[in-house]
Amino acid sequence: MKIIDKLAKIDRRIIYLILAVVVILPMIFPSVLRVRVMPPVEKLFHAVDNVPKEKALIIDFDYAPQTAPELEPMGFALLRHAFRKRTKVLILSLYVQMLGLAQNALTEVIEEFNSVAETNTDSIIYGRDYVFLGWVPPPIIPILGMGESITNVYQVDYYGNRTDTLPLMKEIKNYNNVGLLVSLSGSDPPEWWIAYAQNRFGLQVGAGVTAVSASKYFSYYQTGQFSGLMVGMKGAAEYEEMIEKELAIKSRRIASEALPPLTYAHLVIMVFIVIGNISFLMQRRKK
Amino acid sequence: MKRTFPLFLVLIFGIFALLPYIIPHPIIQNTDELLRNNLLKILSAFALVLGLGSLLKVHTDKIKRKRENWEYSWVLIMTFIITSIIGLFGGVSGTGILPTSIGSFPFDIQTIYFNVVVPLGSTMFAMLAFFMASAAYRAFRARSTEATLLLIAGFIVMLGVLPLGNRISPHLPSFAQWIMDVPNVAGQRGILFGVALGAVATSLKIILGIERSWLGGGGGK
């Protein structure tokens, strides 16, 4: 009984220490865990894969530093997928804080591709293969405005170039020339794309969301409003698995590396909950 | 006038926003585009003044009245001023009139963002893992049938989403996915209907001037 009483009053800093150790050790001594791909991610993969050659894929990078660990691996995987398939890509952000992270993802992935490219055709060229549109506030402006004209909304791109002079933007005028939009976000933007862009212009929308907001987004996945859905780090790991399996893209799998510490952390938290409930039941019985 | 005119503006612009959904005529569509690109975009930039102004006012007041921890307000204000100067005069890419490197040490706005804002923001949210573990240990009690149900569903999902779940049983990940697809959607959709209907009702009340809390206090008629 004394042990139960002690467990009930354990200092929270000991709990923090146990969690930290359980997460750090598998990172220092890594192991490989293969992930099983579930239907929502598979559907999104095929939706991206099937974007017609003459149409573009828009990726909305809406993750802040706070949600980057879950969503950044999704962004990397999507870009690798799109560039491998030579799909035209437009990148944008609905908020200012996300711009730097979007640029970081682009720079890294393009460097990966261009470092092994042998000809100009193989390379990923700005303005021809992709355009970083940047950011225009408030969010409702690009969401509604791109239905009429993308270059009217984004008159200059992130780097200050006039968008109507870029070769890619001469082919991609508005949502009619967009095959799919994937929104990577930790809050409401995927809902806004459905409510405004899909509702009014029939845009196909997919989403990569944080695990915290995942439970509400399954409602939109079930109705088909989302063409596919990635959830959290696990969803990112599944997408990484798919691009390696289907397209033989071998690159660092940041999300998959996180699965072992994630597993142990889940187990520890479950043990904490069980111990907490046992001590609660024992104390209730004592009374 | 002080309340009537803004309420009138809400009505007019609310109707302006609704019309393009109903009338596909180019005049309406083009006016809508003009409104968004040339008015709303600029207004949203000026709206930053409100947030920034409040923030700076709170902290300058704290310094003036020497309230608790007033010294940290200096840190905030100085960091804001320095970062703004570097950004405004150094430019977005560090190519402005202000030099943004000393030798090979850069201090342009993007570098500051990646090495100050990103680590600080990420770490603040990373701490939530610890708080959640502590809260789960201390507060998550199966006191009732509903709480037990919540706990069981949580455990199934926590195990099912990871590769470990597949090792325990190949049916566990599918079962966890089924929980997300069926009972979770049922519960969330009921809540979503309520939220959506409430949002539509509130939007109508705002446009029609019934809901006036956004006007704030005072200001007379």
Place this chain on the structure above:
Amino acid sequence: MSLSVDPWIWIGALFSLAIFSFLYKDNPFYRVAEHVFVGAANGYAVTFYWHNVLVPALFNPLFRQGQLLFIIPFVIGILYFTRFIPKIGWLLRIPIGIYIGYYVGASIPAYIQAFIIKQVQGTILTPQNFASWSAGSWGILWSVILFAGVLCTLSYFYFSKEHKGVLGATSRIGTIFIMIGFGAAFGYTVMARVSLLIGRLQFLLGDWLGIIR
């Protein structure tokens, strides 16, 4: 182990440790880091609002290209500053009224279509919905459960009548669905929070200390 030689990585790592120090107890390092974050994040926002919005969308057309019509948004935008002048503070309601009016007007048809009509279409018992599960005849059962679950959840939120009799039974079933939904949300939240911690540790152990790849 190979420590980073990049001073900025060290700055990022030290700031991260300063925030983590709050786990032990509140301290001046944490407070300084917290205030630096707010100041720097706002400075970053000001930079982009100026260079990417105000200059190309307002100041260039108005002052460089002489498009005088842009005086209208300029003047309306300036009204935001009346927040700090109590005598004419009511003028702030003008830009806010325009912004709110447009936003709520645009949201009405959007919300009705996307969050009500489409969701109802996904709930009702139709052959398309049965087939959407890709589960053969099990799809009919899942659709029935979903349909019943949504109705019961809605009955739980109906507070105009006491939850007795049939309404009491359906609202109790609704509670079960809500609890399962929240349990699933809790499970995912655990994954989310731990993922954020892992992300930070990947930086500290990898980029800073060089212990992991």
